[in-house]
Structure formats: structure tokens, C-alpha cells
Amino acid sequence: MPTTATIHTLENGLTLIIEPMRDVQSAAFSFLVPGGSLYDPAGQNGTAAILSDLILRGAGSLDSRQLTATLDNLGLQRGESVGVQHLGFSGATVADRLPDALAVYSDILQNPHLPADQFEASRDGLSMTLEAMHDEPRQRLMVELRRLCFPAPWGTPTYGRLEQLKNISSDSITAHYHQLVRPNAAILGVAGGVDPAAVIDVVERSFGSWEPSPEPIPETLEHSPTNRHIDHESTQTHIGIAYDAVPYRHDDYYSAWAAVGVLSGGMSSRLFTEIRERRGLCYSISAVLNSLPHHARVLTYAGTTSDRAQETLDVTLAEIRRVADGIELGELERCQARAKSALIMEQESTISRAGSVARDWFHLGRITTLEEVRGKIEALTVDTVLDYIHAHPPENFTVVTIGPEPLDLETQEVADGVS
Amino acid sequence: MEFHETTLANGLTVIAELNSAAQSVAAGVFVRIGSRDETEDVSGVSHFLEHMAFKGNEVHTADDINRIFDELGANYNASTSEEVTQFYAAILPEYLPTALEMLSALLYPSLRTDDFDMEKKVILEEIGMYDDQPTFTVYEQAMQAHFPTHPLGRKILGTTQSVSDLTADAMRQYHTDHYRTGNMVLAIAGRADWDQVCELVQTYCSEFPAGRTDRDRSSPAVGGQTQVLERPASLQQHIMQLAPAPAADHPLRYAADLLGVIVGDHSSSRLYWELVDPGHAESADLGYNDYDGTGTWLTYLGCPPDSVARNLERIHAVYEQVNREGVTATELEQAQNRVASSIVLRSERPMGRLGALGSNWVYLGRYRSVDDDLETVQGITVDDISELLAEYPLSAASTAAVGPLASL
Numbered sequence: 001m002p003t004t005a006t007i008h009t010l011e012n013g014l015t016l017i018i019e020p021m022r023d024v025q026s027a028a029f030s031f032l033v034p035g036g037s038l039y040d041p042a043g044q045n046g047t048a049a050i051l052s053d054l055i056l057r058g059a060g061s062l063d064s065r066q067l068t069a070t071l072d073n074l075g076l077q078r079g080e081s082v083g084v085q086h087l088g089f090s091g092a093t094v095a096d097r098l099p100d101a102l103a104v105y106s107d108i109l110q111n112p113h114l115p116a117d118q119f120e121a122s123r124d125g126l127s128m129t130l131e132a133m134h135d136e137p138r139q140r141l142m143v144e145l146r147r148l149c150f151p152a153p154w155g156t157p158t159y160g161r162l163e164q165l166k167n168i169s170s171d172s173i174t175a176h177y178h179q180l181v182r183p184n185a186a187i188l189g190v191a192g193g194v195d196p197a198a199v200i201d202v203v204e205r206s207f208g209s210w211e212p213s214p215e216p217i218p219e220t221l222e223h224s225p226t227n228r229h230i231d232h233e234s235t236q237t238h239i240g241i242a243y244d245a246v247p248y249r250h251d252d253y254y255s256a257w258a259a260v261g262v263l264s265g266g267m268s269s270r271l272f273t274e275i276r277e278r279r280g281l282c283y284s285i286s287a288v289l290n291s292l293p294h295h296a297r298v299l300t301y302a303g304t305t306s307d308r309a310q311e312t313l314d315v316t317l318a319e320i321r322r323v324a325d326g327i328e329l330g331e332l333e334r335c336q337a338r339a340k341s342a343l344i345m346e347q348e349s350t351i352s353r354a355g356s357v358a359r360d361w362f363h364l365g366r367i368t369t370l371e372e373v374r375g376k377i378e379a380l381t382v383d384t385v386l387d388y389i390h391a392h393p394p395e396n397f398t399v400v401t402i403g404p405e406p407l408d409l410e411t412q413e414v415a416d417g418v419s
Numbered sequence: 420m421e422f423h424e425t426t427l428a429n430g431l432t433v434i435a436e437l438n439s440a441a442q443s444v445a446a447g448v449f450v451r452i453g454s455r456d457e458t459e460d461v462s463g464v465s466h467f468l469e470h471m472a473f474k475g476n477e478v479h480t481a482d483d484i485n486r487i488f489d490e491l492g493a494n495y496n497a498s499t500s501e502e503v504t505q506f507y508a509a510i511l512p513e514y515l516p517t518a519l520e521m522l523s524a525l526l527y528p529s530l531r532t533d534d535f536d537m538e539k540k541v542i543l544e545e546i547g548m549y550d551d552q553p554t555f556t557v558y559e560q561a562m563q564a565h566f567p568t569h570p571l572g573r574k575i576l577g578t579t580q581s582v583s584d585l586t587a588d589a590m591r592q593y594h595t596d597h598y599r600t601g602n603m604v605l606a607i608a609g610r611a612d613w614d615q616v617c618e619l620v621q622t623y624c625s626e627f628p629a630g631r632t633d634r635d636r637s638s639p640a641v642g643g644q645t646q647v648l649e650r651p652a653s654l655q656q657h658i659m660q661l662a663p664a665p666a667a668d669h670p671l672r673y674a675a676d677l678l679g680v681i682v683g684d685h686s687s688s689r690l691y692w693e694l695v696d697p698g699h700a701e702s703a704d705l706g707y708n709d710y711d712g713t714g715t716w717l718t719y720l721g722c723p724p725d726s727v728a729r730n731l732e733r734i735h736a737v738y739e740q741v742n743r744e745g746v747t748a749t750e751l752e753q754a755q756n757r758v759a760s761s762i763v764l765r766s767e768r769p770m771g772r773l774g775a776l777g778s779n780w781v782y783l784g785r786y787r788s789v790d791d792d793l794e795t796v797q798g799i800t801v802d803d804i805s806e807l808l809a810e811y812p813l814s815a816a817s818t819a820a821v822g823p824l825a826s827l
Contacts (some may be wrong), residue, residue, distance in 0.1 A: 077764060092760075121697050136552060180733065267485035280544070283542070284545075397485075
């Protein structure tokens with residue numbers, strides 16, 4: 001099945017990808033706009049997060065309440081997110097309302113008021129969000145794990161750091177907006193019951209006059225794995241383990257994906273079976289492959305009562321390493337079955353498809369067809385996956401724990417892993 | 420979309436909303452059993468059984484169950500609430516026969532003592548996990564404060580003590596008593612052939628034991644208590660307040676959903692503009708939860724401890740005004756547009772329809788199509804909202820707090 005996506009690049013560099021879908025009444029969009037936390041000024045981590053809130057507090061001829069009311073009237077189910085590289089704006093509604101929604105986002109991105117008198121409210125809101133995250137050990141753990149396992153500034157906490165919020169001013173938000181938010185390198189994915197020509201027309205009219213600006217290049221710093229324990233009066237000890245993998249654009253990406261799938265791809269996968277089913281050490285245990293453009297890590301999480309935390313850490317690391325000893329054909333086939341079924345089910349969701357085409361363009365600069373992905377997944381063999389694992393053995397572990405007591409990270413399992 | 424219904428000789432009801440345009444099919448069994456059906460000595464057993472379902476029967480081992488579901492590429496799981504335990508799988512249409520066989524295996528597992536002992540450890544870990552999530556903890560505390568003498572107030576997972584004390588025999592007895600066809604509905608949504616569904620359920624479900632258990636559906640007494648769980652090291656204070664709201668089968672339940680959106684939606688609502696937008700609170704939400712015979716208005720406030728008192732006053736003022744003046748036609752229309760578009764979006768996926776299909780059957784005993792839902796939502800008037808508020812005003816009958824404060 002060839003791709004049905006239409007790709008249209010505006011003169012200012014904004015890339016529009018439209019995937020019409022049959023048998024749906026809805027349409028969804030996913031807008032990736034340059035200006036994520038990666039570019040937060042030194043000592044002002046949280047700048048992008050405040051911008052992501054402040055940018056919706058009035059735009060064009062609409063004040064904050066009018067803007068929200070307009071989007072609500074369009075029935076838009078919307079979300080905003082702060083990523084490492086992008087501010088994300090997504091939305092879905094019945095298809096014939098999509099053009100009106102996109103017109104509002106044109107003002108949000110090109111003519112935001114960024115009202116100085118609402119800056120304090122916005123910063124206070126972010127401060128409270130970070131306090132809430134601080135109280136949730138699992139969330140806090142994953143933020144810290146990302147920060148330590150990726151080379152700076154790629155692990156910069158997307159929602160900022162509590163202690164740095166005081167350094168951020170209304171002016172720094174406005175400067176961040178003017179310097180970073182731009183059409184070149186922006187990606188708009190649209191999927192659903194839409195006519196591509198009509199969407200192109202709306203987007204040209206709404207975003208065509210948006211002025212491009214130069215792209216800043218972040219400097220990647222040296223990185224070496226670091227372990228950390230955070231004292232916290234929690235019931236469980238929360239364990240995060242990260243190690244290197246290859247990013248989405250890499251030729252071996254699907255092998256890397258399968259290697260993680262063997263560990264944590266379903267309830268028959270190894271971590272779930274060995275740590276939870278056989279030993280009863282955890283309720284929640286998982287590993288995911290997290291990819292940035294040029295770096296990728298496997299992020300593993302386990303939560304367990306403190307007196308069993310050392311055993312959980314040791315057994316989890318042993319399982320991660322054991323994958324290199326061999327995998328069974330059945331394990332790979334289950335990963336393949338899950339992927340194929342997920343690909344088909346994704347075609348039932350306009351929100352999923354809009355997100356996928358935008359992400360694809362960001363990582364690859366092109367759209368992979370579902371058929372192409374299916375082909376790559378079917379082409380995997382036990383040998384190709386093992387070759388990948390042997391070329392990229394799990395090592396250089398970053399281990400972060402949060403709980404009442406630190407764990408022994410000098411055990412053989414961890415020590416062996418650090419090269 | 421076409422709707423089908425049949426009842427097997429053993430009393431099992433099977434319903435299906437079939438859609439030939441769908442790419443997948445979702446199947447689920449909704450068992451009308453949850454923590455409210457438990458006595459105190461077996462608190463947590465409904466949820467424990469949900470875990471035991473995956474431990475296998477005489478034909479399939481625990482490993483088989485997970486392996487086979489994964490071989491299908493199924494999106495499958497189970498969940499337990501106060502009133503319903505559900506088991507479900509979304510699969511490609513060709514795998515429906517295997518998925519139904521496995522769902523039937525989930526419902527009648529062997530319940531071996533070894534598996535019970537091992538799973539007890541996992542459930543104690545699950546309790547520990549939720550213990551570290553203050554928003555979950557404050558919900559449990561609030562339900563306890565609101566329903567102190569009713570099983571709805573007990574924790575779905577049970578307590579560390581009750582789960583530790585639970586015996587395999589008590590669990591088996593509970594299963595024998597409650598896992599009966601009169602307490603269940605098997606629902607299917609998406610692409611499937613009805614004749615094939617009928618054959619499959621005959622093959623895999625006709626041996627399910629008949630019978631049903633009754634639930635006391637009378638409206639429980641409201642506790643009106645305040646519970647404070649002090650956690651000095653926390654940065655944020657979590658407050659949850661409950662008040663009476665319509666029961667699941669009340670004609671104004673859709674009006675209650677809309678009022679929740681108007682007053683307490685997290686991204687634009689009266690509470691949002693009054694508390695969240697100005698930076699007074701991290702969260703200030705109003706939700707509506709419905710149960711058999713009762714319902715709750717659920718207010719959640721998350722903010723720094725020193726602004727709790729002032730924020731509760733703000734919430735109270737919003738509620739007073741809504742109770743007194745109702746809502747505007749503009750607010751209602753916006754909420755209707757939002758709710759209608761979310762119904763449309765959810766209905767595009769078989770998994771999205773399955774939940775609505777199952778819960779309408781469990782609570783209303785009948786089928787409602789997407790168009791029925793849209794029509795009901797669009798038909799609600801400002802007067803309906805006023806009628807709702809007259810009967811169920813927004814208030815804070817019972818309160819729970821988790822965070823640095825020692826008292827409210």
C-alpha cells in the first residue's frame with residue numbers, strides 16, 4: 001500500500017504533511033514548532049515551558065479567554081507539550097472544523113500577545129507543576145534519568161527546574177519566542193477526513209507570510225554515565241536504568257526496537273515474566289526505546305518495596321544483559337505480531353496518524369509508509385537482532401534511584417556495565 | 420454500525436456493535452463485580468481475582484495466556500473499579516476466535532495456591548506504588564471520608580493488611596459466588612461477523628455457570644468527614660472533596676457530565692479561570708463519577724499548602740454562584756461542542772466503543788448508539804442544568820487532604 005500522504009513545503013520552510021483517511025469523521029493535527037527546552041538559556045531551564053503556556057494567553061484579535069472559547073466552540077480536543085526540540089501543539093475535532101482551528105493556531109504562533117502582566121501567573125503555574133512532579137517519585141526519577149543519561153543539553157528537563165524559575169523574566173520569554181519560534185524547521189502533520197488541496201490552501205493563507213529566521217545549533221557537551229540516588233520518604237524504591245541504543249534514523253533501528261521488545265514488549269516479555277511473574281518483585285516494570293535525532297537510550301523503570309530493591313536492580317540488570325546470550329524465534333515473532341497489529345490499529349486514529357507523520361518527518365525528513373515499516377519489521381531475523389545487540393551491547397549504564405535508602409551500585413552487575 | 424444481542428442458555432448476554440469499516444475488533448467481558456461487593460474481611464479480593472485471571476486454567480498455563488495474547492499482537496488487559504471488573508482485548512479481526520478463547524480462560528482460572536501466594540507479592544507492590552502517588556492516595560481517603568459505613572468507601576486494592584490476610588480459599592469462594600453469567604456481559608465492537616460471534620460464544624462461553632448475585636443499590640449514607648494524611652516532606656497539598664451527585668441510571672447524568680466540563684474542566688472552565696489561569700493553583704477540577712444508586716461530585720485541588728484556605732474559598736464562591744444562577748447558554752453550547760467531538764473521536768476506534776457499550780449495558784441494561792449519545796448531549800438545556808443543580812448542588816460534603824498540612 002503506497003503512502004497517501006501529501007507533502008507540501010511552504011516557501012518559508014514550514015513542512016505540511018497531510019494524510020487523508022477513509023471512514024473517519026474527524027481530523028487531527030500535530031504541530032511541531034522549534035523552541036523546545038534544549039534552547040533554554042543557561043540557568044533559565046523552564047523558559048520553553050513558560051512560553052508554551054504564555055503563548056496561549058491571547059493572540060491576534062483574541063484575548064486569552066476569547067481564544068480558549070473559540071477553540072472550545074470548535075470542539076477541539078487539544079494538548080500542548082514541551083519537548084526537547086519542539087513546542088508541541090496538537091488537536092482533533094470533526095473534520096470540517098479543522099480549517100478554523102488552524103487559523104487560530106496561525107495567530108497563536110505568529111501573533112501571540114505574550115502578556116507581561118500574566119507572566120507571574122504562568123511562572124507560578126509551572127512552579128506548582130514542578131512541585132507536584134517532585135512529590136511523584138516515578139515522574140521525578142524519569143526526568144532525572146533522562147537528564148543524566150543523555151549528553152547535555154539533550155537531557156534538559158523539558159518542564160524546567162524549580163530552582164531556576166526565579167531567573168526567568170517576561171523579557172526572556174519574549175526573547176525566546178522571537179529567537180526560536182519560526183516556520184523553517186516547523187512541521188505540521190494533518191490526518192483524517194480532509195481534502196489535501198483544501199488543507200494546503202488554508203495553511204498557505206494562514207502561515208504563508210510567517211517570516212523565517214536562522215536556526216541556532218546547540219552545542220553537545222561531553223558525556224559520561226553518572227549514577228545517582230535521591231533520598232525520598234516513599235513506600236517504594238524507584239529504579240531507573242538507562243543504556244545506549246541507536247536512534248530512529250539509524251539503519252539498525254528496528255533491530256534495536258526488537259531487542260527492547262524482547263525485554264519489555266508485552267506481558268510475555270522477559271522483564272515482566274522474570275521480575276514480576278516469577279519473582280513477584282514488582283508491579284510495574286518496563287523498558288522503552290527513547291530516540292532523539294542523534295542519540296537514543298533504552299529507559300528502564302522498576303518500582304519495588306525497599307527491602308527487595310537491591311534484588312530487583314540486580315535481576316533487572318542481569319536480564320538486560322542476558323539478551324546478548326540469545327533470543328528465541330518466538331520472542332521475535334511476538335514483537336513482530338504486536339508491531340503489525342499496532343500499525344493497522346493506528347489507522348483507526350486520526351490523532352495517532354497526525355503525530356506519526358509529523359514525527360517521521362522530524363526524524364527522517366521523509367514519511368515512511370506503513371508498508372515500508374511492515375517490510376522492515378518482517379525482515380528482522382533472530383540473527384539480525386543479535387548482531388545488533390552484539391554490536392551495541394547494553395553497557396554504560398546510568399542508574400538513578402529514588403527511595404529511603406541508596407542501593408549498592410558497585411555490585412558486579414553495574415560495575416561490569418561501565419566501560 | 421449494526422447492533423446485535425443474544426443470550427445463551429446459561430444466561431450469558433452477548434452484545435455486539437459491528438462496523439465493517441473498522442480495521443480491528445475489540446472484545447471484552449464486563450463483570451458487575453468490584454470492591455463494593457466485598458465484605459471487609461475480603462477487602463481487595465475482586466481486584467486480586469483480576470490478577471489471578473492471567474494465571475491460567477487447566478488447559479493454558481500462565482505463560483501460555485500472555486504468550487498467546489502477544490502472538491496475536493493483542494492490546495489486552497484488565498481493570499477493576501468499585502463496581503466492575505473488565506477483561507478486554509483489541510485484535511485484528513482474524514484473531515477473534517483465539518481472543519475469545521483466551522478471554523474465557525481469563526474468567527475461570529485454576530486459582531492455584533502457589534499462584535495466589537506469588538501474586539500476593541505483586542499486589543502488595545501495586546499498593547506500594549499507589550501509595551507513592553498522592554493524587555491516588557487522596558482519592559482513596561476521600562472515598563473513605565464520604566462513604567465511611569459503605570463498601571464504596573473501601574479501597575479497591577484493599578489494604579496491605581487485608582491483602583496479606585486474604586486466603587486462597589476465601590478468594591475461591593468469592594469467585595464461585597460471583598463469576599456467574601447473570602453478573603456479566605460479553606461485548607464486541609468493530610469488525611466481526613455476527614454469525615461467527617454466535618458460534619464462538621457457544622463454543623467458549625456456554626459452560627459458564629449460571630446465576631447472579633444481587634447488589635444493594637440503595638443510596639448510601641454520606642459521611643461528611645474530613646481526613647487528613649500528613650506528609651511533611653511533600654511540596655504540594657492535595658485536597659479532594661466529594662458531594663452527592665446523580666446515580667448512573669439517573670436521567671440527568673449527561674447533564675452532570677456537561678456541568679463538570681463547564682465548571683471544572685482542566686483547560687477552560689469556571690474553576691480554571693478562577694484558580695489555575697491566575698496561578699493560584701496547579702489543578703482545580705470538578706468531575707462527576709456515577710455508581711449504582713449514587714454518584715459524586717469530585718473536586719480536586721492541588722496547590723501550595725499556604726494557599727489551600729484561600730483556594731477553597733474561591734472554589735466555594737464559584738460553586739455558590741453556579742448553584743444560585745446556573746450556567747449560561749454560551750457556556751453550555753461550548754461544553755456540548757467539546758463533549759460531542761470527544762464522543763465522535765472516541766467512537767472511531769473499536770476500543771473506544773467497547774467501554775461505552777459495556778458500561779451502558781451494565782448500568783442501564785440497554786444499548787445506546789453514538790447517535791443516541793450525541794442527540795442526548797445536544798438536547799440538554801440550561802433548564803436541565805438548573806434542575807440538576809436544584810437536586811444536586813455543587814458542594815463539599817466530605818474532604819480528604821494529603822500533603823504537608825496537619826489540619827485544614
